[in-house]
Amino acid sequence: MDTTKYTLDEKKMPKQWYNIQADLPEPLPPYLHPMTKEPLGPQDLAPLFPMELIKQEVSQDRYIDIPDEVLDVYRMWRPTTLYRAHRLEKALDTPAKIYYKYEGTSPPGSHKPNTAVAQVYYNKQEGIKRITTETGAGQWGSALAFAGMCFGVEIKVFMVKVSYFQKPYRRIMMQTWGANCIPSPSEETKSGRDMLAKDPDCPGSLGLAISEAVEEAMSREDTKYSLGSVLNHVLMHQTIVGLEAKQVLEDIGDYPDIVIGCVGGGSNFAGIFLPFLKDKIDGKKPDLRIINVEPFSCPTLTKGPYAYDYGDVAGLAPIAKMFTLGHGFIPPPVHAGGLRYHGMAPIICHLLKLKLVEARAVHQLATFEAGVQFARSEGIICAPETDHAVRVTIDEALKCKETGEKKVILFNNSGHGHFDMAAYDAYLAGKLQDYEYPKEKIEEALKDLPKTEG
Amino acid sequence: MDTTKYTLDEKKMPKQWYNIQADLPEPLPPYLHPMTKEPLGPQDLAPLFPMELIKQEVSQDRYIDIPDEVLDVYRMWRPTTLYRAHRLEKALDTPAKIYYKYEGTSPPGSHKPNTAVAQVYYNKQEGIKRITTETGAGQWGSALAFAGMCFGVEIKVFMVKVSYFQKPYRRIMMQTWGANCIPSPSEETKSGRDMLAKDPDCPGSLGLAISEAVEEAMSREDTKYSLGSVLNHVLMHQTIVGLEAKQVLEDIGDYPDIVIGCVGGGSNFAGIFLPFLKDKIDGKKPDLRIINVEPFSCPTLTKGPYAYDYGDVAGLAPIAKMFTLGHGFIPPPVHAGGLRYHGMAPIICHLLKLKLVEARAVHQLATFEAGVQFARSEGIICAPETDHAVRVTIDEALKCKETGEKKVILFNNSGHGHFDMAAYDAYLAGKLQDYEYPKEKIEEALKDLPKTEG
Numbered sequence: 042m043d044t045t046k047y048t049l050d051e052k053k054m055p056k057q058w059y060n061i062q063a064d065l066p067e068p069l070p071p072y073l074h075p076m077t078k079e080p081l082g083p084q085d086l087a088p089l090f091p092m093e094l095i096k097q098e099v100s101q102d103r104y105i106d107i108p109d110e111v112l113d114v115y116r117m118w119r120p121t122t123l124y125r126a127h128r129l130e131k132a133l134d135t136p137a138k139i140y141y142k143y144e145g146t147s148p149p150g151s152h153k154p155n156t157a158v159a160q161v162y163y164n165k166q167e168g169i170k171r172i173t174t175e176t177g178a179g180q181w182g183s184a185l186a187f188a189g190m191c192f193g194v195e196i197k198v199f200m201v202k203v204s205y206f207q208k209p210y211r212r213i214m215m216q217t218w219g220a221n222c223i224p225s226p227s228e229e230t231k232s233g234r235d236m237l238a239k240d241p242d243c244p245g246s247l248g249l250a251i252s253e254a255v256e257e258a259m260s261r262e263d264t265k266y267s268l269g270s271v272l273n274h275v276l277m278h279q280t281i282v283g284l285e286a287k288q289v290l291e292d293i294g295d296y297p298d299i300v301i302g303c304v305g306g307g308s309n310f311a312g313i314f315l316p317f318l319k320d321k322i323d324g325k326k327p328d329l330r331i332i333n334v335e336p337f338s339c340p341t342l343t344k345g346p347y348a349y350d351y352g353d354v355a356g357l358a359p360i361a362k363m364f365t366l367g368h369g370f371i372p373p374p375v376h377a378g379g380l381r382y383h384g385m386a387p388i389i390c391h392l393l394k395l396k397l398v399e400a401r402a403v404h405q406l407a408t409f410e411a412g413v414q415f416a417r418s419e420g421i422i423c424a425p426e427t428d429h430a431v432r433v434t435i436d437e438a439l440k441c442k443e444t445g446e447k448k449v450i451l452f453n454n455s456g457h458g459h460f461d462m463a464a465y466d467a468y469l470a471g472k473l474q475d476y477e478y479p480k481e482k483i484e485e486a487l488k489d490l491p492k493t494e495g
Numbered sequence: 496m497d498t499t500k501y502t503l504d505e506k507k508m509p510k511q512w513y514n515i516q517a518d519l520p521e522p523l524p525p526y527l528h529p530m531t532k533e534p535l536g537p538q539d540l541a542p543l544f545p546m547e548l549i550k551q552e553v554s555q556d557r558y559i560d561i562p563d564e565v566l567d568v569y570r571m572w573r574p575t576t577l578y579r580a581h582r583l584e585k586a587l588d589t590p591a592k593i594y595y596k597y598e599g600t601s602p603p604g605s606h607k608p609n610t611a612v613a614q615v616y617y618n619k620q621e622g623i624k625r626i627t628t629e630t631g632a633g634q635w636g637s638a639l640a641f642a643g644m645c646f647g648v649e650i651k652v653f654m655v656k657v658s659y660f661q662k663p664y665r666r667i668m669m670q671t672w673g674a675n676c677i678p679s680p681s682e683e684t685k686s687g688r689d690m691l692a693k694d695p696d697c698p699g700s701l702g703l704a705i706s707e708a709v710e711e712a713m714s715r716e717d718t719k720y721s722l723g724s725v726l727n728h729v730l731m732h733q734t735i736v737g738l739e740a741k742q743v744l745e746d747i748g749d750y751p752d753i754v755i756g757c758v759g760g761g762s763n764f765a766g767i768f769l770p771f772l773k774d775k776i777d778g779k780k781p782d783l784r785i786i787n788v789e790p791f792s793c794p795t796l797t798k799g800p801y802a803y804d805y806g807d808v809a810g811l812a813p814i815a816k817m818f819t820l821g822h823g824f825i826p827p828p829v830h831a832g833g834l835r836y837h838g839m840a841p842i843i844c845h846l847l848k849l850k851l852v853e854a855r856a857v858h859q860l861a862t863f864e865a866g867v868q869f870a871r872s873e874g875i876i877c878a879p880e881t882d883h884a885v886r887v888t889i890d891e892a893l894k895c896k897e898t899g900e901k902k903v904i905l906f907n908n909s910g911h912g913h914f915d916m917a918a919y920d921a922y923l924a925g926k927l928q929d930y931e932y933p934k935e936k937i938e939e940a941l942k943d944l945p946k947t948e949g
Contacts, residue, residue: 045570048502116499117874146600148874150913190871213916216923217870416671417644420571420602459604459913462667469670 045127047289049120055284056107058277061315061388063103064322069273069391070362073349078493081359088259089266091167094160097274105277107159114158114191118147120285124454128418130438137441139434140297141454142286142313145421149214151456152309153184153269156278160267161188161196171195171264173257175225175250178204178378179211180424180456181269186220199225199253202245204378210460225250232256232355246371248354255357270306271352271361271386279312282453287316290451297451299330299437303429304342304400305379307333307386309455310430315388317451318397331398332437333389334429336408338476339372341365341385342393342400344483349493350384360491363390367486373476375405376464377425383486401433404475408432409468412458424456425464499581501743503574509738510561512731515769515842517557518776523727523845524816527803532947535813542713543720545621548614551728559731561613568612568645572601574739578908582872584892591895593888594751595908596740596767599875603668605910606763607638607723610732614721615642615650625649625718627711629679629704632658632832633665634878634910635723640674653679653707656699658832664914679704686710686809700825702808709811724760725806725815725840733766736907741770744905750780751905753891757883758787758796758854759833761840763909764884769842771905772851785852786891787843788883790862792930793826795819795839796847796854798937803947804838814945817844821940827930829859830918831879837940855887858929862886863922866912878910879918 062069071080083095090098097105107115126139144152164172172194176182182198189196198220205212205224215222225245226233232252236243243249258266268275290296300317302310310333320326333342341364350365352358365384366372372381392398412428414435415421423431430452441448458465467473516523525534537549544552551559561569580593598606618626626648630636636652643650652674659666659678669676679699680687686706690697697703712720722729744750754771756764764787774780787796796818804819806812819838820826826835846852866882868889869875877885884906895902912919921927 045567046505051500113499148876187874191874209920210913210916213920213923214876217867217876217916217919218874219871413671417673420641420645420672422602422668422671459664462664462671465671466663466667469667 045125047123047293049285049289051116051120053288054112054115054120055281055288056112057104058107059280059284059316059319060100060102060105060277061318062273063101064319065391066322066395069387073360073493075351075356075358075360078360078491089255091163091169091265093163093166094274097277098272108162111159111162115281119281121146121282123286123289124419126419129415132414132418133435133438133442135438135442136445136447137438138447138449139438140290140449140451142282143421143454144282144309145454145457149183149187150459151180151184151424152279152282152312153181154187155281155312156269156275156308157184157188158191159278161185161192161194164265165192165194169194169263169265171197171261172267173197173199173254173264174267174269175199175247175254177201177247178208179215180379182222183211183214184269185267186215186218189220190218196220197257198222199227199250201225201247201250202243208460225253227253229253230256246354251353252355252357270308271384273388275308276311276315276386276388279308280315282312283314283316286313286451295449296326297329298448299332299450301332301334301430301433301437301450301452303380303426303455304333304335304385304389305382305426307389309453311386311389313451313453314398318392321397332433333393333398333400334433335400335402336372336375336377336380336429337402337404338375338479339366339381340402340478341383343402344478346487347390347394348490350490352384360493361387363387364393366483367489369489370483370486373479375476376461377408377429379426380429403429403432406473406475409465409473411435413468421454422458422465423454424458425461427455430454499579501577501747503739503743505570505574507742508566508569508574509735509742510566511558512561513734513738513770513773514554514556514559514731515772516555516727518773519845520776520849523841527814527947529805529810529812529814532814532945543709545617545623545719547617547620548728551731552726562616565613565616569735573735575600575736577740577743578873580873583869586868586872587889587892587896589892589896590899590901591892592901592903593892594744594903594905596736597875597908598736598763599908599911603637603641604913605634605638605878606733606736606766607635608641609735609766610723610729610762611638611642612645613732615639615646615648618719619646619648623648623717623719625651625715626721627651627653627708627718628721628723629653629701629708631655631701632662633669634833636676637665637668638723639721640669640672643674644672650674651711652676653681653704655679655701655704656697662914679707681707684710700808705807706809706811724762725838727842729762730765730769730840730842733762734769736766737768737770740767740905749903751783752902753784753786753904755786755788755884755887755891755904755906757834757880757909758789758839758843759836759880761843763907765840765843767905767907768852772846775851786887787847787852787854788887789854789856790826790829790831790834790883791856791858792829792933793820793835794856794932795837797856798932800941801844801848802944804944806838814947815841817841818847820937821943823943824937824940827933829930830915831862831883833880834883857883857886860927860929863919863927865889867922875908876912876919877908878912879915881909
């Protein structure tokens with residue numbers, strides 16, 4: 042068998058992130074203020090984020106230097122490996138070439154620290170001592186806890202209560218790295234206390250955890266807030282993934298025809314595809330296909346309207362122009378918790394509107410089927426989120442088998458499934474189900490979009 | 496900060512294992528037959544192992560070729576990375592240089608597949624369709640399941656019943672790779688049925704699981720048995736770890752003064768130190784120190800006599816000359832399950848007897864303290880077994896701080912702790928304890944050593 046993996050020399054690791062805003066054919070629609078519904082200015086975000094991140098959010102510079110201190114931490118696990126999936130190709134009997142970039146070797150086990158490390162660094166630079174955030178199953182919270190440990194910044198994570206108790210492993214990971222992780226709703230914020238007064242047994246929700254984290258950050262001088270996806274600067278930090286992949290493919294003389302990834306907030310997939318998309322925009326690779334994969338039960342890009350909506354359930358976060366299912370929409374309980382978001386990164390939505398990228402929705406059982414096939418050929422057991430990318434990769438490779446085309450497919454293997462084995466257990470035991478398209482719930486949620494000019 | 500990690504080019508990956516038997520100053524004492532107590536011949540082992548592994552067990556060849564098919568699978572995650580622990584050094588304020596080889600990036604998350612893959616390959620070559628084994632918490636069982644998947648050999652794992660139900664994640668991992676994993680005692684063997692007749696609620700034990708796996712392998716033509724540590728050929732397969740480490744250190748112009756690892760059956764540590772030990776035996780590095788670290792509550796090398804004893808509780812396995820606490824000894828329930836073995840690899844025992852290596856026992860709380868310090872500097876959360884090596888590494892680095900010596904320390908980071916987070920939780924919550932030296936239980940168990948000439 043040929044070589045199966047390629048890793049850049051550490052010395053060749055990219056030293057700048059790529060900012061797609063410099064190359065967009067049309068600029069992004071502005072964020073709006075949640076109260077005034079006027080375009081948002083830097084001063085509106087200052088209570089929540091350090092100024093450098095606010096600048097990056099709207100920067101038009103094509104490349105932004107990665108600080109040396111951030112590169113030092115990246116080097117703990119970066120550059121990550123690009124695999125050629127020879128075994129999967131053989132199992133599928135496809136003429137397609139399949140590559141995947143594997144982000145599961147970071148200490149928290151996913152792509153998330155690519156931005157967590159950068160965010161904590163900039164906060165530290167501006168004298169911030171504490172950062173709050175929210176987390177569902179713990180993927181993002183553990184990445185921020187890791188980053189806080191690296192720079193000596195205190196991290197406080199509001200973890201959705203039901204996950205705090207039912208999925209303790211990532212919570213323990215955060216605590217092992219020294220973070221303070223508490224179940225939300227908590228007694229520590231007004232949002233939390235109000236909820237507990239109404240419903241002492243409230244299991245919590247991501248929307249409420251955001252409210253708690255934002256409230257605490259707004260109320261303390263030494264504290265800011267951090268978000269793990271959706272925003273422009275978060276996607277930009279993730280471009281290290283795509284820049285590495287592009288460099289390594291160039292070294293071996295290859296280039297993808299199709300790039301595939303799963304999307305919840307959109308950051309892992311944008312991280313890999315944006316540097317390739319530049320070539321499509323520049324006309325160097327006009328036929329490049331970029332496929333966003335989302336759950337059928339949370340079909341933001343494939344079924345939602347393109348409209349201004351709140352980023353969070355409570356309507357405290359900025360209003361963004363995006364494909365949305367309505368900020369009050371609660372998706373069915375699929376195991377890919379990281380993909381259960383009502384909206385999507387404004388950058389990805391803008392690109393979809395411009396027809397520069399595509400979107401596809403897949404059912405839960407089909408994703409686990411793909412994940413097991415991947416584990417039984419390539420060895421790696423992926424996170425349920427990642428299995429969405431695997432599903433469409435296999436589908437595209439099987440199409441090549443029919444047509445005989447030798448397409449080059451690249452997907453982002455965003456993380457391992459070590460903390461999701463219970464989901465695999467349920468799948469193997471035949472206890473998982475697919476969900477119908479939640480049409481009525483979405484229609485109901487969409488009635489509640491904010492009234493804006495856009 | 497300087498470069499923190501070094502990885503061999505895939506093309507420079509060693510193509511042979513190193514066999515210490517070629518360089519031992521005195522030969523190993525022979526195994527004895529469990530019934531006759533006469534030296535064991537190849538024909539005695541033939542019902543359990545394929546002939547190639549039996550040959551390797553007694554081979555005097557210095558190097559043995561790694562088959563291409565095994566190298567192909569190794570390349571899924573090998574060569575593994577050698578890290579320079581700059582952040583730990585800084586946290587300890589030590590002049591020592593600390594390196595560690597990290598085996599946690601293999602799909603099962605430990606060093607175990609280095610031998611699992613080789614063993615399954617040789618079985619497959621000799622027409623074997625099924626392999627049985629036992630597993631405690633699942634580290635070994637998952638590695639064999641992974642290897643079985645790679646070569647299309649059916650794997651059946653007898654998993655200690657209490658772990659099967661209390662620690663389901665590795666069981667699910669085995670099933671995801673397609674292995675058949677059942678709780679032991681089972682109804683499928685006489686050993687299992689006998690136990691269930693006596694005690695239907697029996698929680699199982701590693702000794703009983705071995706008996707079930709061996710019984711099934713002996714009773715079927717198409718089935719052999721596989722062991723994950725202790726035996727000479729298992730240690731030899733693990734030398735890929737040390738050969739890679741030695742090569743990479745040579746490339747950067749460094750060499751360890753001290754090599755450290757944790758020992759249960761002994762395979763991960765022997766894997767890293769044997770290639771370096773050759774230089775000590777050859778007189779090239781006479782002052783090299785090699786420190787075996789074991790739990791204080793299972794102090795085989797530090798407290799046991801050097802005597803002939805059975806490898807398993809039931810007395811079915813070959814009798815080996817080793818340091819032992821008695822084959823009936825059940826250690827206190829420390830979380831480092833992989834180190835709870837009454838005996839030790841005969842090669843390591845022989846080397847200790849010859850004073851070529853040292854041994855040290857450490858308490859449980861001190862190992863978790865070291866593991867948390869490591870996680871909070873290097874980012875990686877290690878398996879509780881590995882934390883034993885981390886403990887002594889930190890101790891030796893702190894000695895260097897006192898003396899000002901710039902020693903070079905290398906330890907084997909044998910695997911991650913993603914499936915052991917509950918142990919970290921207990922430690923962080925102050926719920927873990929140390930155990931006294933189990934003097935009386937050991938004295939009792941040692942009364943039951945087999946009567947032999949040795």
